[in-house]
Amino acid sequence: MEFHYNKPEFVDGELDFHRFVLLVTHRYSDRIRFVGELEVAHAFVEGLEEAGELELEQAYLDFLFSRGLNIRAGLMLMPVGIINERHEPPVFYGVERPLVDTALIPTTWFEIGVGVHGEVGRGWRYRAFLTAPLDAERFTAEDGLRDGRQKGSRTNAGRLAATARLEYVGTPGLTTGVSVWTGRSGFQFRPRFDVPVHLIEADARYSFDRLELRAEAVQVSVGNTPDLNDAVGRTIGIDPNVAKTMRGGYLEAGYRVVSGARFGDIGAFVRYESVDTQHRMADGYLPLREFDRTAWVVGATYWPDADIALKFDYTMLRNRSVSIVAPNSFNLGLGWWF
Amino acid sequence: MRRSFWLVCVSVVVSALGTAPPGGLAAQQGTESKAEPVVRIRAERFTFTPSEVRTTVGTRLDIELKSDDTVHGFRIIGTDVNVEVPKRGKGSVRVVFTPTTPGRYTFECSHTCGAGHSFMRGVIIVEAK
Numbered sequence: 001m002e003f004h005y006n007k008p009e010f011v012d013g014e015l016d017f018h019r020f021v022l023l024v025t026h027r028y029s030d031r032i033r034f035v036g037e038l039e040v041a042h043a044f045v046e047g048l049e050e051a052g053e054l055e056l057e058q059a060y061l062d063f064l065f066s067r068g069l070n071i072r073a074g075l076m077l078m079p080v081g082i083i084n085e086r087h088e089p090p091v092f093y094g095v096e097r098p099l100v101d102t103a104l105i106p107t108t109w110f111e112i113g114v115g116v117h118g119e120v121g122r123g124w125r126y127r128a129f130l131t132a133p134l135d136a137e138r139f140t141a142e143d144g145l146r147d148g149r150q151k152g153s154r155t156n157a158g159r160l161a162a163t164a165r166l167e168y169v170g171t172p173g174l175t176t177g178v179s180v181w182t183g184r185s186g187f188q189f190r191p192r193f194d195v196p197v198h199l200i201e202a203d204a205r206y207s208f209d210r211l212e213l214r215a216e217a218v219q220v221s222v223g224n225t226p227d228l229n230d231a232v233g234r235t236i237g238i239d240p241n242v243a244k245t246m247r248g249g250y251l252e253a254g255y256r257v258v259s260g261a262r263f264g265d266i267g268a269f270v271r272y273e274s275v276d277t278q279h280r281m282a283d284g285y286l287p288l289r290e291f292d293r294t295a296w297v298v299g300a301t302y303w304p305d306a307d308i309a310l311k312f313d314y315t316m317l318r319n320r321s322v323s324i325v326a327p328n329s330f331n332l333g334l335g336w337w338f
Numbered sequence: 339m340r341r342s343f344w345l346v347c348v349s350v351v352v353s354a355l356g357t358a359p360p361g362g363l364a365a366q367q368g369t370e371s372k373a374e375p376v377v378r379i380r381a382e383r384f385t386f387t388p389s390e391v392r393t394t395v396g397t398r399l400d401i402e403l404k405s406d407d408t409v410h411g412f413r414i415i416g417t418d419v420n421v422e423v424p425k426r427g428k429g430s431v432r433v434v435f436t437p438t439t440p441g442r443y444t445f446e447c448s449h450t451c452g453a454g455h456s457f458m459r460g461v462i463i464v465e466a467k
Binding site: 023025030033035037058062064067077085086087088090091117119121122123125169170171172173175207259260265305306307337 | 380383384385387388389390405406407408415425426427428442444450452453454455456457459460461
């Protein structure tokens, strides 16, 4: 659960109960489990309005055969990056998720599919799933892949996407991983043409005593963007200017200034982010420079309990446009988990 | 600045990947268990580290579990072992396990801890003496 107060420059602040999540699990046996997660986003759901969302984020069965090989089927989280599978508010610094985990990795990213997962050796874990693809018709210049999620709702499954992650967790405090996602996302267009999308991501997370370091880098390539932009432009009247390459990443350092006190823990952090959803354009298209963004985020978290986080941060956002100003913002959030 | 950022990003990830020891920590932990009888396992969403522990039949295994975040559980499937691992800052819990037959004993988190809870598993490999 988390609610936020966001105050960008030049506009009034906004209070939002961003996520209310109910997690349901059931154990049929030692080998068969169910996991379900239902989320109400932005507190209020109204039909056909731009209000909140009621989302079924996870609903899958795990068939646990052995440590090395298990099968998962249903609506499940994509195993990409640091945040998507590990998104409980107390486990990451900052009120809002990093830009890269919003535009390039569209967290919370979930689709219907089937796949295998397991652990081999001393700390090598893998996941490999076949799922419904992203919908390229909804890609945008500003938000990249974000609006392309089909979210398990009457999804087009004519061309399945493949996603996989390999990570090493064998050293205490260290988690490193690489993720890939590949799919053909042009299924909405008639006559049909392919929009191949490839995402590659690498990340590392290290914690030692009070220190926590994180790094993540993502590159996305979208094929056939001239046809995609043209087809969407003819449909809605606005050319979306989708780039053929997008990329982004961040570096973050956090330190628990107070740890183990009776009243809880206090941590401070700094994060540098870079996200460019217009990195490389097809011939004949110019990048919109306001979407080549960098940000410094500084802030603190107070944990009165390990499962409750009171967070604030100040975000200094910059872009490469000479005419459009990127606003700084002050953000406050309270998140908890049980 | 932008070029430096990407260089730092790549080098952090590459160097982190390079820190994985060839034998892995679990092997070291298993070796150490003869000299140091306590196996220390760290629990965090959604990992036990080490997730593989080796021992021999009849050896008393003292396992100390500590959480880096929320409450977790530690259950060895097929045995009576099932304890709660207190949340960060609330101490640790110790489990004694003395296997009498060789085999692979799967352990798992038995306290729902988040979206990736069912990933949180490990194994104790018990070899004959």
